[in-house]
Amino acid sequence: MKRHHQLACFTVFCTLGLGTALTLALCEGSAKIGSIPTVALCAIVALGINWLVFIPSYIKRTEHFFDLTGSITYIALIVVALLGSHNLDFRSVVVSVMVGLWALRLGSFLFLRVKKTGGDGRFDTIKHHPTTFFSWWSLQALWVFMTGSCALAAITSTRREAFGWVAAIGTFLWVGGFLIEVLADRQKNRFRSDRGNDGHFIRTGLWGWSRHPNYFGEIVLWLGIAIIAMPILTGWRWVALISPVFVTFLLTRLSGIPILEARGKERWGNEEQYQNYLRDTPILLPRKPRDKIKIP
Numbered sequence: 001m002k003r004h005h006q007l008a009c010f011t012v013f014c015t016l017g018l019g020t021a022l023t024l025a026l027c028e029g030s031a032k033i034g035s036i037p038t039v040a041l042c043a044i045v046a047l048g049i050n051w052l053v054f055i056p057s058y059i060k061r062t063e064h065f066f067d068l069t070g071s072i073t074y075i076a077l078i079v080v081a082l083l084g085s086h087n088l089d090f091r092s093v094v095v096s097v098m099v100g101l102w103a104l105r106l107g108s109f110l111f112l113r114v115k116k117t118g119g120d121g122r123f124d125t126i127k128h129h130p131t132t133f134f135s136w137w138s139l140q141a142l143w144v145f146m147t148g149s150c151a152l153a154a155i156t157s158t159r160r161e162a163f164g165w166v167a168a169i170g171t172f173l174w175v176g177g178f179l180i181e182v183l184a185d186r187q188k189n190r191f192r193s194d195r196g197n198d199g200h201f202i203r204t205g206l207w208g209w210s211r212h213p214n215y216f217g218e219i220v221l222w223l224g225i226a227i228i229a230m231p232i233l234t235g236w237r238w239v240a241l242i243s244p245v246f247v248t249f250l251l252t253r254l255s256g257i258p259i260l261e262a263r264g265k266e267r268w269g270n271e272e273q274y275q276n277y278l279r280d281t282p283i284l285l286p287r288k289p290r291d292k293i294k295i296p
Contacts, residue, residue: 038084071107
């Protein structure tokens with residue numbers, strides 16, 4: 001117990017340190033609200049929202065509002081960035097719409113899924129330990145701020161450039177990634193809603209091209225936003241490009257794919273069909289399946 005408490009405290013300390021370092025880097029060239037850089041206010045708001053919602057969540061021992069709070073934090077940061085921005089341009093508006101649309105869609109989807117299933121297995125033990133549970137809410141604040149860093153840099157920048165062909169490429173990537181993520185989630189939701197599929201794993205549609213097509217879509221869309229922001233990044237603001245790198249690392253090495261792959265192997269690892277699926281289907285980057293699979 002003591003070890004978990006110490007680890008949680010260390011996690012919060014590192015979270016605050018990384019968040020502070022990223023904030024200082026993004027403050028260079030940031031518009032201000034009064035005398036405070038808008039980006040700094042965004043960092044404060046990210047922590048404030050998550051720490052505030054942690055209180056009733058721990059009292060009720062519930063994780064039902066964790067993902068929803070993350071999405072609300074994204075939207076709140078975009079609103080603060082817009083309010084503190086000077087001379088909004090087309091790039092800022094496009095990026096704001098992209099993040100807002102993604103956050104609304106994913107947040108509502110995850111919230112309804114948790115309500116339907118009754119909980120999130122990741123929190124079964126965590127939510128009963130205050131420091132550990134608090135560290136997760138702190139990490140979510142950093143996660144949102146770091147993932148949205150390119151978008152925040154684009155919106156709050158005092159430098160403006162024409163939208164241009166680079167931003168057009170980024171927009172194309174975002175649209176493609178967003179559609180892939182939405183379609184993959186929709187296909188998996190329909191699969192799970194069919195009682196005839198109870199106890200089985202999905203391997204049709206986009207899930208026949210990749211074992212985690214929704215994560216591939218999410219990585220692509222954040223890469224798109226980073227490309228849109230690149231023409232106006234200068235000095236320390238280039239640090240904002242950590243956004244797609246962080247998303248990729250998070251989904252492929254920490255909380256996404258590793259957890260789901262372990263669960264899948266634990267549940268179906270002895271089944272021949274699952275072993276064939278692992279052998280024939282890429283873990284992330286889509287590849288045309290060997291057998292023709294109809295995409296609904």
